[in-house]
Amino acid sequence: MNQRLPLALDMRGRRVLLVGAGQVAARKLGPLLRAGAHVEVVAPTLGVAIEEELAAGHLVAHRRPFAPDDVTGAWLVYALTDSPELNEQILALCEERAIWCLLGGASQESPVWSLAHRWQGHELVAVSGGGNPRRALALLGRIAKSLGWD
Structure with a gap:
């Protein structure tokens, strides 16, 4: 039995954190921005698409490694790093704090799926x-x- 509930979420003004700034983050970014989310990115380096949106003033970016306090105040977090271990740590932090988290690269374990x-x-x-x-x-x-x- 599938225990997932499809929803359409009003993202206007919601703080969304992307941890990671590669190709997957770039794919997730467009729909979030179009939905009116306030997007923040944390990553040591930023991919070209993320840099372009940053230069256009469409998001906030922090060029550094992830810190646990980064999830504070987020409504939704995307764990999209190249490290499955770090992604799992981010998911655990979000679970502790009742923050929705999309776990990149492990959709079956993720409490959130993008449709x-x-x-x-x-x-x-x-x-x-x-x-x-x-x-x-x-x-x-x-x-x-x-x-x-x-």
Whole structure:
């Protein structure tokens, strides 16, 4: 039995922390910014996409390693580092503090999944691939095509 509840969240003004600034963080960033989240990034180095959004004033970034107090005040945290051990530590901190955390690279263990989604006007279609992002995108494409959204 699946014990996940799909929700559409109003992210306007919510503090979202991305720990890590590579390609996965860059993919997560666009939808968060479009949703109106206040995004903060913590990483020793920033990828090109993150640097561009920082230069445009769309986010706040801290070029340093993660510190436990970074999660304080966050509504949602993305643990997206190259270190599974650090990602697990971030998840544990968030669990202790009742903060939602998306655990990169370990979707089955993550309490939060990102759904593949697409807006058409005021209509939203969101699809889960059971933790498989490629499957979710393929399903979303088929649904959008069947709705005539292509």
